[in-house]
Amino acid sequence: MRRRLTSIMALLITLLCSACGVQTTAAPQQTPDTPLLQTAATMPSHAPVATPALAPTQPVVPVTLLAYVHAGDVWISELPGAAPRRVSSDGEASAPRWSPSGAWLAFCQNEQLQVVPRDGGATQAFGPCSGTWLPTRDELAFATDSSTTIVDVASGRRRAVAYHVDAWNPDGTAFAYVDLALSGALDTANAPERTTSLWRAAADGSTPQELFSPGTPAPYGLVLAGWYNNSILFWSDPQFSASLLADGVPLHSIPAQGGSEREIVPWMLAHPDFLAISPDGTRIAATEGGNRQTWTNKHIVTVDMASGTRTQITGNAVAAFSPTWSPDGKQLAYVAGPDVGSVGGGEAAQKGMEQRHIWVMNADGSDNRQITTGDTFYDERPRWTADGAHLVFVRVNDQQQPSLWTVRPDGSGLEQISDSLGNITQTQEADFGYYGYHNWDQFFDVWQPSANRAFSN
Numbered sequence: 132m133r134r135r136l137t138s139i140m141a142l143l144i145t146l147l148c149s150a151c152g153v154q155t156t157a158a159p160q161q162t163p164d165t166p167l168l169q170t171a172a173t174m175p176s177h178a179p180v181a182t183p184a185l186a187p188t189q190p191v192v193p194v195t196l197l198a199y200v201h202a203g204d205v206w207i208s209e210l211p212g213a214a215p216r217r218v219s220s221d222g223e224a225s226a227p228r229w230s231p232s233g234a235w236l237a238f239c240q241n242e243q244l245q246v247v248p249r250d251g252g253a254t255q256a257f258g259p260c261s262g263t264w265l266p267t268r269d270e271l272a273f274a275t276d277s278s279t280t281i282v283d284v285a286s287g288r289r290r291a292v293a294y295h296v297d298a299w300n301p302d303g304t305a306f307a308y309v310d311l312a313l314s315g316a317l318d319t320a321n322a323p324e325r326t327t328s329l330w331r332a333a334a335d336g337s338t339p340q341e342l343f344s345p346g347t348p349a350p351y352g353l354v355l356a357g358w359y360n361n362s363i364l365f366w367s368d369p370q371f372s373a374s375l376l377a378d379g380v381p382l383h384s385i386p387a388q389g390g391s392e393r394e395i396v397p398w399m400l401a402h403p404d405f406l407a408i409s410p411d412g413t414r415i416a417a418t419e420g421g422n423r424q425t426w427t428n429k430h431i432v433t434v435d436m437a438s439g440t441r442t443q444i445t446g447n448a449v450a451a452f453s454p455t456w457s458p459d460g461k462q463l464a465y466v467a468g469p470d471v472g473s474v475g476g477g478e479a480a481q482k483g484m485e486q487r488h489i490w491v492m493n494a495d496g497s498d499n500r501q502i503t504t505g506d507t508f509y510d511e512r513p514r515w516t517a518d519g520a521h522l523v524f525v526r527v528n529d530q531q532q533p534s535l536w537t538v539r540p541d542g543s544g545l546e547q548i549s550d551s552l553g554n555i556t557q558t559q560e561a562d563f564g565y566y567g568y569h570n571w572d573q574f575f576d577v578w579q580p581s582a583n584r585a586f587s588n
Contacts, residue, residue, distance in 0.1 A: 218254065219245065244260050294336055354367075354368050384439075405418035425567035426484055457540070510536075
């Protein structure tokens with residue numbers, strides 16, 4: 132009997148979701164079609180959103196196109212100048228994700244993936260809260276244990292692929308998947324022995340090709356990290372153990388057309404925002420360092436994908452993570468605070484987290500500069516706008532309340548976008564998260580021409 136390898140990282144991430152000390156710009160005037168952003172206490176009653184039938188939209192994308200969760204519902208903001216617009220009701224929404232063209236927005240609600248046109252229209256449920264947008268087409272892919280359904284959101288047309296798609300190549304013409312099988316025998320821990328292997332196939336599921344297997348029985352599992360340029364990246368999962376995976380594992384690369392695998396980062400946590408590909412596909416930026424505690428032993432490295440050369444570009448005195456490339460590939464933004472050591476938690480860890488702020492540097496590590504400051508809040512998860520003119524990031528105040536902000540890469544132009552992020556249920560333990568890690572991508576998205584558009588909930 133064969134089973135598919137399911138996502139281990141979802142078990143590791145605790146979804147937990149502030150504004151202080153900076154004057155915000157005046158709010159736009161309210162109109163009947165664009166309700167003014169309000170606090171949870173004064174949010175208008177949940178009314179049905181839009182009525183026209185779902186229809187295709189021309190992919191004309193503002194340079195700053197945002198989606199975020201405020202008081203449990205999804206809002207769209209097209210900066211500068213436009214009033215935020217609510218596109219969901221009934222609360223408990225999460226994981227907003229822009230389509231490749233920016234013409235559609237998908238989000239999770241009531242255990243269904245909802246899709247709404249950016250320019251207005253009815254919201255339609257397409258499938259379960261899992262899957263991904265295809266890289267270059269406004270199509271959603273939903274994977275089950277043994278197959279994948281792909282839906283064109285404009286026409287509703289569906290097609291099936293006879294494999295569980297784990298990662299698409301950059302142009303959507305092929306995909307990678309991990310195959311896992313139980314052998315029937317038991318290992319020394321009295322658990323079923325497994326075989327596992329990494330495969331690629333054409334977009335329609337034809338011409339499958341095995342790329343890598345760790346042996347039989349498999350000493351470790353495979354977790355796909357993504358398909359970047361001509362390389363497929365994966366983490367090795369020791370003993371198929373979520374607990375061991377949580378403390379850090381090696382990152383491997385293998386040519387997408389087949390060849391020898393190689394280790395490119397010896398030790399890192401398997402969080403989605405701890406790894407980023409440069410816009411030209413030639414380099415990755417990764418958060419290197421084991422130990423699930425994010426307040427220690429974390430630094431940013433870059434890896435040349437052709438040579439495998441790895442360069443550490445942040446110092447050991449700080450714990451740095453969540454690297455993100457500017458659209459031109461010349462700069463990296465990231466989060467950093469003092470490395471307080473392996474303290475396990477408590478007040479020392481909290482004080483270290485409270486000193487986290489946003490930094491920007493050149494891609495080679497030069498001109499490293501802190502662009503946000505403050506003692507009564509900390510900052511996390513920077514995301515570049517498509518024009519590179521701003522960074523959008525999460526700020527958490529001393530009451531552990533997250534909010535959404537924007538700032539220019541030189542530290543000027545600091546403005547608040549939303550005075551809250553997520554909802555009370557989702558953010559009630561925002562102080563520690565999972566050993567100091569928060570999956571903030573559950574609560575906002577910034578459109579980019581090329582981005583990771585996978586859903587997790």
